[in-house]
Amino acid sequence: MKKINVNEIRKDFPILSRKVNGKPLVYLDNGATSQKPQVVIDAINNYYTNDNANIHRGVHTLSQAATTAYEVSRKKIQTWINAEHSEEVIFTKGTTDGINLISNAWGRSNLKKGDEVIITEMEHHSNIVPWQMICDEKEAILKVIPINDSGELLMGEYKKMLSSKTKMVALVHVSNALGTINPVQEIIALAHEVGAKVLVDGAQQVAHAAPNMRDLDVDFYVFGLHKMFGPTGIGILYGKKALLYAIPPYQGGGDMIKTVTFEKTTYNELPFKFEAGTPNISAGIATAAAVDYITSLNWDEIHAHEQELLDYATVELKNIKGLKIIGEATNKASVISFVVEGIHAYDIGVIVDKMGIAVRTGHHCTQPLMNRFGIQGTIRASFAFYNSKQEVDLLIVALNRAINMLS
Amino acid sequence: MKKINVNEIRKDFPILSRKVNGKPLVYLDNGATSQKPQVVIDAINNYYTNDNANIHRGVHTLSQAATTAYEVSRKKIQTWINAEHSEEVIFTKGTTDGINLISNAWGRSNLKKGDEVIITEMEHHSNIVPWQMICDEKEAILKVIPINDSGELLMGEYKKMLSSKTKMVALVHVSNALGTINPVQEIIALAHEVGAKVLVDGAQQVAHAAPNMRDLDVDFYVFGLHKMFGPTGIGILYGKKALLYAIPPYQGGGDMIKTVTFEKTTYNELPFKFEAGTPNISAGIATAAAVDYITSLNWDEIHAHEQELLDYATVELKNIKGLKIIGEATNKASVISFVVEGIHAYDIGVIVDKMGIAVRTGHHCTQPLMNRFGIQGTIRASFAFYNSKQEVDLLIVALNRAINMLS
Amino acid sequence: MINERQDEVIEEFEMFEDWMDKYEYLISLGKELPLIDESKKTEENIIKGCQSRVWLAADLNDSKIQFTADSDAIITKGIISLMIRVLTDSSPKEIMETELYFIDKVGLKEHLSPTRSNGLVSMVKQIKMYAIAYSLKV
Amino acid sequence: MINERQDEVIEEFEMFEDWMDKYEYLISLGKELPLIDESKKTEENIIKGCQSRVWLAADLNDSKIQFTADSDAIITKGIISLMIRVLTDSSPKEIMETELYFIDKVGLKEHLSPTRSNGLVSMVKQIKMYAIAYSLKV
Ligand SMILES: Cc1ncc(COP(=O)(O)O)c(C=O)c1O
């Protein structure tokens, strides 16, 4: 397969040429947030410099231009995720906001005592705590699909859990801590057989491939733009139209109403019913630039490149004595978590940072998963398409040096 | 009093030199959103170009720098609003989000059947609908303080409403549709006498003066940065520490927890308990630039200038035949709403826009207030400190021309 | 037929030198006789834009649809008047198949943007709905 | 007394040429004898940073506070070792009044930033709390 030119692509991202602690930045913390191409930065800049106005309610030119640009972004997302209707695309604050919207608005109107919600052992706190809160309130039961030592879901256990009591299955598409890509399509189909709805947390998926709503037949899908080379403070909740239609609103305020009197308020149509208040307009508008950017790339090549990075880094890391990779699923995104025997992840993070390497250390907001592996946390290197094999080499050099110092 | 140099100040705002429909932009829609000085745009730009990283959890240099910058913004806001503790400053998505947070998290844990929540007849939908929703759920009663024909609260009626049943008084500091500045300090003191809490919607206040938390002795105060010359998608909820401490969290997710197990989750300290998920980092960081910018200005001069604009525009508008100002409170911010006999606000908005004038038309998300005055909507000119008397003149010329065409 | 009338309107608008002339013409159209019978201004026939209200009624006569409509905003009403002139007295099929290009061509596209809160977009949708409904009856 | 010890540490660090030397020294400090009695590593004495855990105990002896502390991260432990060297065996009043400037001066300020999740900041807060508490007893 033709290779992408990483050196060329890196030029699109101004931050990638900066230095950290005197060393060239090696940014391997893409799982936490991705870097932004110049076109996204420019879109934000241009909005504030030339077009800034509030949207959806103004007659004047600036307001119309901003509204149009904002709605263009919605359509671009719709196309990108292959949703049937543009009003199935709701702008949120981020992944966490989207999950809370559903656990709250859907949960309050659909869960009752004794109902069951299924999550997995590898969920991010953002896909655990909201369900704990609503299950607590509704006296519903939270069930957890366990994983094997490689970090893969035990599908047999999942099938056993499913019953007519199951109302919701909420799970991560790609695990931020392990890299595991879950078989969401199969999981969704199984859930639908018992009449349960499925919410997929796509936070980590969207940097690696466009999720396909119609192929997945998923009920709710959430992600944030900041991990897909877009701005901070904005995310997407996709929901099937009929479901969104039936759910009561989450937040009340401007834009989400049709008419308000003190006696009776009627709610606006989709998507506005779920978009109370002035949104993050600059980020909404720059979303189009992010989608345009990523769709301009050759994703077959990117998949091959990311796989190569993953394979290469995996082999190189395994050569380091005492290093253990956490998460060895067959189907894995370019995310590697590991621990080093006798050395605290924090110490390694501090030392490699001195050499310009940005990795994440800690529990990655997946404490139950860390407990499952009997560890406090890991060191995580997460790769984006702009990372190179040379950067893997630099990581390995830095790790060896850190381990040397720390043992 | 010394006059501010509007021409100089305008240079700080790049958009103010653009043209609209071939005419210089006259931006009089500051009530909807304000324009941004270059320093705010630069701060966002600089973050994405040089420092972009996720915050609060990373050990590496970029993450530390971003976290520090984000927390600096919190402190700047604290100082600006004279809050006692920095953890009383919660970052939200905006005014609407802040009100929903309180109506939800405070309301769910504090309201019960028969309790009373008092709002006013001039509230924005964002301070009506959330209270309708929670009162509905809790079978609490929503009471409404009426206003007089000038658009001032009937304080006598308010006093009569107060009782031991009153649990919350939620009102707007400065009315977005009328300009009325409410006597919030007195209202708060009266509410406290019966043991009620007070939430003040400061969305329109913050463009005209810094609200003082300790002087007001307010329990909750909300506003958004986009109306105070800062970025979109970020707002502030101030809450008294003891109250915030006692309220359960609103959203669940990353950052807002201390420990998570499937059996039991403990929540993080303030302010993080209320800040689930990756926040709007770029906007959070640029908040400091917005606060620095406005505190660098001479606000005594600005008050005088805004008063002059208000007085001048009021006189000039009243000279127009058939024009009626809606909202003539003694204590008024630089916001003027008006209607023209026999002409639809929308038509005027469309025509003056052709002449480069951006005003807002419609119900301004205050439908009950419009009903009170028996109108569908108004035309609203809302001034910021960068507006000039010449711009008022241009507005008057454009209005006369529009009325001419339309009558 | 519809397209002929569209082209007619486009030609008419070519005379106008600037936006002033154009809007003055629109306003004069808006001011002319009522475009709808007062009795038809019912809650049922109303289309609520956020800012202006639009009323729309459709009757079938001799296999052709007669549209009548109105708005409380005069510019909106002017545009409605053009639309009725173009569309009324056409068969459901014609209406279903037509593409309303004249609005764009005469420089009034902004008023038909889905982000406008004047109710016109919903009106056009509603017109198509009527056409579909009546096409089943014809 | 405390300041003398701070200055001593600062002088020591002036020898180091680069971050490597400095961190190697810190790590070696971290590796030395336990800084706290295993029996004192209780739930009560733990300070939970998001990433590393810190244990801290304080005892009053002869009107002077003895601090012992530990961490599971070795760099954190190295810094703790410096802090104990500087602070221990001081009177509550001294500790209350002291300003810990050496951390900044030796170029380790980043570790004491309130945004760090290593638990050190909470530890310093806790040290001051102990000092206040004991000052009431002395
Ligand atoms: C008085 C008032 N309250 C609340 C809001 C809602 O603010 P936002 O839309 O920024 O959430 C606004 C702004 O439209 C307002 O003017």
Ligand SMILES: Cc1ncc(COP(=O)(O)O)c(C=O)c1O
């Ligand atoms: C798998 C997963 N889910 C949810 C989240 C939460 O996303 P956000 O913090 O952007 O709301 C993250 C990111 O940290 C994640 O990796």
